[in-house]
Amino acid sequence: MTPTPNILGAGSVMLAVLKREVALGLRQKGEVLTPLVFFMVIASLFPLGVGAESGLLLRMAPGVLWVSALLAAMLSLQRMFATDYADGSLEQMVLSPTPLGLLVLAKALAHFLLSGVPLVLMAPVLGLQFGLDSRALGILMLTLLLGTPTLSLIGSIGAALTLGVRGAGVLLSLLILPLYIPVLIFGAGAVEADAAGLGFGGHVSLLSALLVLSLFFSPFATAAALRISLE
Amino acid sequence: MDTPATLTFSKLACSKGGRLLFKDVDCTLAAGHWLYIAGANGVGKTSLLRMVCGLAPVEAGQILWNHTPIGAQHDSYRQDLCYLGHLNALQESMSVQENLMFTSALGGIALDVQKAKSVLERFGLRGRSQQLVRHLSQGQKRRVALSRLALSTARLWVLDEPYVAMDEAGIQMLSDLIATHLDHGGLAVLTSHQRVPVGTHTAQLLELKAP
Numbered sequence: 001m002t003p004t005p006n007i008l009g010a011g012s013v014m015l016a017v018l019k020r021e022v023a024l025g026l027r028q029k030g031e032v033l034t035p036l037v038f039f040m041v042i043a044s045l046f047p048l049g050v051g052a053e054s055g056l057l058l059r060m061a062p063g064v065l066w067v068s069a070l071l072a073a074m075l076s077l078q079r080m081f082a083t084d085y086a087d088g089s090l091e092q093m094v095l096s097p098t099p100l101g102l103l104v105l106a107k108a109l110a111h112f113l114l115s116g117v118p119l120v121l122m123a124p125v126l127g128l129q130f131g132l133d134s135r136a137l138g139i140l141m142l143t144l145l146l147g148t149p150t151l152s153l154i155g156s157i158g159a160a161l162t163l164g165v166r167g168a169g170v171l172l173s174l175l176i177l178p179l180y181i182p183v184l185i186f187g188a189g190a191v192e193a194d195a196a197g198l199g200f201g202g203h204v205s206l207l208s209a210l211l212v213l214s215l216f217f218s219p220f221a222t223a224a225a226l227r228i229s230l231e
Numbered sequence: 232m233d234t235p236a237t238l239t240f241s242k243l244a245c246s247k248g249g250r251l252l253f254k255d256v257d258c259t260l261a262a263g264h265w266l267y268i269a270g271a272n273g274v275g276k277t278s279l280l281r282m283v284c285g286l287a288p289v290e291a292g293q294i295l296w297n298h299t300p301i302g303a304q305h306d307s308y309r310q311d312l313c314y315l316g317h318l319n320a321l322q323e324s325m326s327v328q329e330n331l332m333f334t335s336a337l338g339g340i341a342l343d344v345q346k347a348k349s350v351l352e353r354f355g356l357r358g359r360s361q362q363l364v365r366h367l368s369q370g371q372k373r374r375v376a377l378s379r380l381a382l383s384t385a386r387l388w389v390l391d392e393p394y395v396a397m398d399e400a401g402i403q404m405l406s407d408l409i410a411t412h413l414d415h416g417g418l419a420v421l422t423s424h425q426r427v428p429v430g431t432h433t434a435q436l437l438e439l440k441a442p
Contacts, residue, residue, distance in 0.1 A: 008339045016336035020325070027324055088318025089334075095284060096337040097310045103337075231287050 013098040014106040021110030031079060032114050039072035039119055043126045054131050061130035062140060062191035066147075068126075069119045070180055073148055076115050077155040077176070078162070078169050080107060081226065085163050094230060101219035104226070108156045108218070109149070116148030136191050139200050146207040147187040153214040154179050160225035183210055235262035236297055236311065236386050238283075238418055243292035245278050252278060253439045256292070262386075265409065265419040265432060270439035276422040277317065279439065280391050283420060284314045296387070313338065313385035315393060319376040321364045327351060327375050328360035335382050342382065354378045355400065369396040377401075380408055388412060390421040402427060 008016075025032050046064045047057055084090040093103050123144055124137040132140065158176040162168040190203035237259060244254035252275030260266045268276050281287040283294055285301055285308065294301050301308050321330045328347050335342045351360050354374045364372060373396045380388060388409070394402050402425075409419050410430025419429075 008336060008341050012341070013336055013339065016333060020322075020329070020333050023329075024322065024324065083322070086318075087322060088316055088320035089322060091284075091286060091314065091316055091318065092320045092334055092337050094286065095309055095312060095314050097306065097339045098337070099306075 008098075010098045010102050013096065014102050017093075017103050017106035018110050018113075021107055022113060025110065025114040031076065032118070035072040035075040035115055036118050036122060038075055039068050039122060040126065042068040042071065044129065047129060057130045058132065059192075061127060061132050062136070063188045064130070065123055065126060065140060066144075066184055066188040069123065069144060069148065070151060070184060072119060073115050073151045074155060074173060074176060074180075076111065077152075077159045078172055080111055080156060080159040081163055082159075082168075085229070090226065091230065094227060100223040100226065104156060104160075104222045105215075105219045108152045108222075111152040111156070112149040116144075116152060119148055120144045132191075136195065139191050139194055142204065143187040143190045143200075143207055146204065146211055147183045150183050150207070150211045150214045151180060153211075153218040154183075156222045157218055157225060160222045160229060163226070163229040183207065186210070234297075235416060236418060237261050237295075238266075238387060238420070239293075239295040239298070241293045241295065243279070243282070243289070243294065245275050245282065245290065247275070247278060251442055254291070254442050256437070256439070258435070258437050260418055260420070260435060262416045262418060263413050263432075264435055265413060265421065265429060266437055267426075267434035268420065268422045268437050268439060274439045274441060276439060277391055280314075280316075280389050280420065280422065283389050284312060285309075286314075310339070311386045312389065313380060313383040313387070314389045314391075315376060315380065316391045319372050321372055321375060323365040324363060326361050326363055327356060327367070330364055330375060331378055331382075334379050338379070338383060338385070340382055340384065346382075350378050350381050351375070353381065354404065370398055370401060373397055374401060377405055377408070380412075386417050388417065388419040388421075390419065392422055392424070394423050394425055394427060406430065 043065055046060065050056060081090060084093065094100055096103065120141055123140055127137045127140055155176055158172045161175060162172045165171060186203045186206045190200040193203055194200040240256050240258045243256040245252045258266065268279060270276055278287060282289050285305065296304065296308050296311065320334055331347050331351065332342050348360055354377065356371065356374055364375065377393065393405055397405065406427055406429045410432060412419060413432050
């Protein structure tokens, strides 16, 4: 009855997950745009709140942009597994012959593409508001590019743990924000360190190290959390 | 791969929220047979199926697939398993075809557009492949979910209320599909409130009762 089908490798299955997530994100534009608008608004509120003194703004800029980016990335985390949980797709992912950790990795990567990459691209525009020079903007973009995937990966653990919990949004932030602290410190610190003449190499190395660590460990943790949520 | 498979429950028990649902369930299902799990509402049919899939932990007793506990052979067991739960696992804002291609990809099966179309046609969804799932009726959604079975290479089908929301033609089609699966040496475990004949195969009955 059934002709021998082509069996897909883990890579192709991951690619299928990634494609689906990105296609869904592009279809539900509101969900992708909301965090970006949020990022823009938060970062623009600071100059209005603290006054337009250029020296002060310049010193605050990396921190403000990083905190705004971090909050914006967190906004969309809750939805990472929520619809799949509600419609039963998540059960099928757990039962897939492809290891759940790899599927989760593909989902986190999709989250980075849909929320992290636009943030990286928007950051220099907002940085100009604060009067950052091109070198500082470049460093800011680089740190965001290395930092936001870590945020997505760590965030996936929180999203999985709070699945199906009431008031998941607040709980998610309480769980995840403390874990984001190292990323924030090294991300925001890089611009400042460079301005102080210390170079930003150390910070970038540490951000990369955090990325590698979370790439390795967070899929395991997320997969375990998803299994518990489904029980 | 070609040795006949068996599914065995041994002294299986399940409790939920501190209440014992069933205990001492023993049963052996051989290749080419299907198990019909009957019982009143809330007796633990879905819980049992979720345990068979490995979605819920087995608290007491054992579930053996080819004489090995399923917990000890997760990876190979998942290749042999196709589960259809209460939920259809369909993403509402994607088209029928995209959904079918994605769920079969999760099962490790590469599917081209042509094949997807022909399968959907077989399930009475001709011309619907580009339609968004949210525009389908309940029964049609169920048909899309079931079309996954026709593509599956799994030997064990675990179906939770597969006949819900199906019309007569759909019920007949699904029964034929299960019968063909059994003819090829497959196994099926299903719950249903309707007694539906599956080809010439007589069901092995497992009636769950509260202790």
